[in-house]
Amino acid sequence: MGAEDERRYSRSRELLARASQWLPQGVSSPFRARAPVPLYIAEAAGCRITDVDGNEYLDYGLAWGPLILGHRHPRLVEAVRAQADRPHTLGAQHELEPLVAEQICRIVPCAERVCFTSSGTEAVQLALRLARAHTRRRLVLKFEGHYHGWVDTILLSHHPSVDAVGDPDDPAVVPESAGQVPNAAENVVVRRWNDVDTLEAAFRKHPGEIAAVVMEAVLCNSGCLLPREGYLGAVRDLCDTHGALLIFDEIITGFRVALPGAQGRYGVTPDLATFGKAIGGGLPLSVVTGRAEVMELVGRGVSFGGTFNGNPLSLAGAHATLTELEREGGAPLFEANRLGERLREGIQQRADARGIALRVTGFGAAFALHFTPRRELTHYRDTLDDDEAQLQRFMRLALSEGVSMVADGRFYMSVVHGKDDVRETLERVDSVLDQMGGESGR
Ligand SMILES: Cc1ncc(COP(=O)(O)O)c(C=O)c1O
Structure with missing residues (x-):
């Protein structure tokens, strides 16, 4: 973690250090310790969360899935x-x-x-x-x-x-x-x-x-x-x-x-x-x-x-x-999937345009990033070639741009993410991919 990140997440890091004295790895579920920065969240509403350091995020982690209606519907x-x-x-x-x-x-x-x-x-x-x-x-x-x-x-x-x-x-x-x-x-x-x-x-x-x-x-x-x-x-x-x-x-x-x-x-x-x-x-x-x-x-x-x-x-x-x-008749989920598909495709297109070897697989309301030269992934063994270091880099940069997701590179949509949120997210993804630049494992 660089000096800038240390400053950005200083309160979260402090709390994690304190919690680690009593909770194994400082967390309530070991999967959560895998996040690039295990954040402490202070506030959440709709599809946005704010951490204890005051950083705001568009939330695509949604508590690992439950928040289909977003936070505090x-x-x-x-x-x-x-x-x-x-x-x-x-x-x-x-x-x-x-x-x-x-x-x-x-x-x-x-x-x-x-x-x-x-x-x-x-x-x-x-x-x-x-x-x-x-x-x-x-x-x-x-x-x-x-x-x-x-x-x-x-x-x-x-x-x-x-x-x-x-x-x-x-x-x-x-x-x-x-x-x-x-x-x-x-x-x-x-x-x-x-x-x-x-x-x-x-x-x-x-x-x-x-x-x-x-x-x-x-x-x-x-x-x-x-x-x-x-x-x-x-x-x-x-x-x-x-x-x-x-x-x-x-x-x-x-x-x-x-x-x-x-x-x-x-x-x-x-x-x-x-x-x-x-x-x-x-x-x-x-x-x-x-x-x-x-x-x-x-x-x-x-x-x-x-x-x-x-x-x-x-x-x-x-x-x-x-x-x-x-x-x-189920319109909210239909719409969440439609907008999520726009986001999924938007990320894929932005990576393609930069020659970054990324596959964004899944459906609108749940999709994931694979930094891989493979064009198609059909089962678990296909994911063993994924470049984990690149994924970590993407997630860390995304966090600093204000986009949070599940710790394994998954994006979840809720019914309260709107088209402006998707547009804003794609602008932030542009910035992330620009920073990843030519080192992105073509
Ligand atoms: C497909 C699937 N089955 C079962 C489980 C276990 O659920 P829980 O974490 O609520 O025990 C999970 C959790 O992520 C899951 O994704």
Whole structure:
């Protein structure tokens, strides 16, 4: 960090040093320590945030995704404020539960029943348990580069190193954390995403053993890679042929790519889906939903619990968020994606015009930067050539120009980013790319 940056972020740096005495790495989630400068935020409204040093940013990080309505959307604030004067948590039933569950079943194609949980990690655990119980099979197939939470059972091959990935057609199942039980890997098969043949081969190799195929239907956690045309439908068919359930982890795509999620956007209905992040609009909430036949196993053989399940404050937030997103047949998300696409394309064009080897992949409301000579990226291994140093340089310069994003180079749009914000952002990106200049890895 240069002297100018030290001055610019001095209060944030001071607070981080202080926090580091009590919190590991000074942060509440280690992913946050990866930001080029772990900022302390003082104020936030709409799509803008201000840090404790008084620097202002156009915010494309959106708290890693939840803030689909931006910061402190008036309808969300009103709903949560009203609920704050009512019970905060009950450990019993209340009227918001059927209200929000019904809303989800109206919006999401696969949704016939709903379970409320608090974090995405938890929701995925329940979905996997349901799939194993329903099929009476042990193995779960996941894909390289996909993230489904941090617990032992599934924190496997999220971002394996080049040395660890193994055979492209039969990848290694790579644990991602020290202290993880080694035999977690025995219950999981890993494959390359976006490739029907390798999936088919996995079903042949493990006949009658795979309970479920779980995936991010758009690979947001490895730089927002899109499914190839027809891929999701082919996976659906393979799951049906081999008696496995299909689980879409929509914790990022849900209430972001389109109102009915990736399943609605691509017209492929999974058996189960998980939602999180945006569903609560910023309050902690996640959901497992899907076919009644599978979901009804909950409490009838399949155990799960949670003190905060169905928390009224979170459900008030979800009700306000979904109601806002449902306006005019889903117009707010449609518009966020349209404007986001303009931003995505604008960044791509500006890099192309300067001969900078950059690919901006994804969809309007979630896209990511890859500094790579590759013209196309289709699965995790394609991202292993990304120039991480260039990305860090871009993010640091972007911060100093007043543009913040997710610490891995992702941009999230909210429904309150407007066309003037996009224009202003592109001007700032111009300045960033000018500063990156000829050293940008042509
Ligand atoms: C696709 C996906 N699944 C699951 C999770 C885990 O969610 P949480 O961080 O709420 O536990 C995440 C978090 O980023 C995610 O992106």
